[in-house]
Amino acid sequence: MNEALSVMPGLWSAALQRLRGNRRALGALALLTLIVLAAAFGPLMSPYSFDHLDWQHIAAAPRLATGHWLGTDRLGRDLFVRTLSGVRISLAIGLTASLVSVVIGVAWGATAGYLGGRTDSLMMRAVDVLNALPYLFIVIALTTLFGRGNPLALFAAIGAVGWISMARIVRGQALALRHKDFIEAARASGGGSAHILARHVIPNVIGPVIVYAALTVPQMILFESFLSFLGLGVQEPLASLGSLIRDGAQEMEAAPWLLAAPAGVLLVLLLGFNLLGDGLRDALDPRER
């Protein structure tokens, strides 16, 4: 990546400057930082743990005096702590799944685009087939296979289907780079394919990758919540935002706060990532340069 920095001086600083000028993206970044800090330290401030059953306060409404700032569910578990630990799990799954899909997608797309020819069409044909499959059903099949609630399986399943668009984007970029002079020069000076891919092709596609990765994170968070909402994601006593929303939806008549808190946090989280992603796109989009 250092090469890319020295080859294109000003690109990164210009992008950074554009990002600094984007109030919406900065606001989103501040909001996300706040949520991350709250998820990291918030549960420590509460006297309760996420699976502690407080029999004195069953389905209690939010109240400062009881220490249950956001109330409790029907088992007397503290909603404040559960929501924040739900954010932890949603963020962890969202980030890991995005990382998995970025790594697979970049490697796949860059290889296909750089090598070109028959290898390219074969690799992209595989992507087309995968893309035609309804990905949700692959994930449901995989969760059936690995057993529900195994977070590792969940990461793998979500990441395994998320890399397809990334591969397409990177492949397009790599295809365009293939015959650029500096690539030819690297090849002429004896660089192997793996070396050229790692040192010259991938650093040059990193901009779109960052943008798309930032937009992948909220998709992955949403997808995990969706699975947990259906009961196919994380299992009790662990909570993710999706499973909290499902529990809350069942009790919304008696205890609307059980739905409001996780749903509100999820919305803010998704909105924050989407705005940040849009800001990054505006800052880094090659068409803007």
Added chain:
Amino acid sequence: MPLTLLVIITLSFFIMRLAPGGPFDAEQGMAPEIKANLQAAYGLDQPLPVQYARYLRGLLRGEFGPSFKLRDVSVSELIARGFPISATLGVAALSAALLLGVPLGLGAALRRDAWPDHAATALSSFALAVPGFVVGPFLALVFGVHMHWLPVAGWQPDLRHLLLPVVTLALPAIAHVARLTRGGLLEVLRADYVRTARAKGLSEAQVILRHALRPALLPVVSFLGPAIAAIVTGSLVVETVFGLPGTGRYLVEGAINRDYTLVMGMVIVYGAVTLLANLGADLLYGWLDPRVRHE
């Protein structure tokens, strides 16, 4: 497309068979002889390729095999029971998306940068950002629990039971269609042939209806495939939220209960629906846009 379907069938068959344990392992105190008999009855004692061939032959006759967990029901019967409900829901949502989304988008494009445009843009951003499993419970809470206007859950084939689920399902699709229509029309209105049409002295309504509308809707048509896929996926949530006895429930329950044949059947049905939708959208696109037809 048949090839892709075969890939779906093959993948789901072998993924399911890779799963550790068989469908009868959970039965307590079953004598080994009985288990062997059961497995023979379901053909599970045969080698894998034989089972695969038999499954494929069954599929050709429309047989998805027996459900492993629900007694005395075949997967085909479950699909026959649930599919009409899911299909009603999906068709209604898609129609709503087109019937509301297109006029909304046209209106926004024609009143560009005036308040209708801003309102439509803001509403659609919101509708796109909020997931269905938040909208559904919220609508049920407001219109069902507080106002008692509409039933919160359950299924009768009438408008009252259909309204909330369809709205939940259609909302993001409406927003998407409206955006694409707006963008499409704005793009087309800049084209040379629209200027020509105006120069001929056609009224603005004629320009739009006769010349601009068809090409402006092309982005919407190419969105139909993904839209149907999204509606199919969303119907899982909506059926769960509103307790509708559609096929989505079988897929989710099947995955929870490890009912392999049921999950497999559902994956194949939903896969086929998605593929057909994409094919239909492609054909429609070719019909609407003569430029692609000859390629």
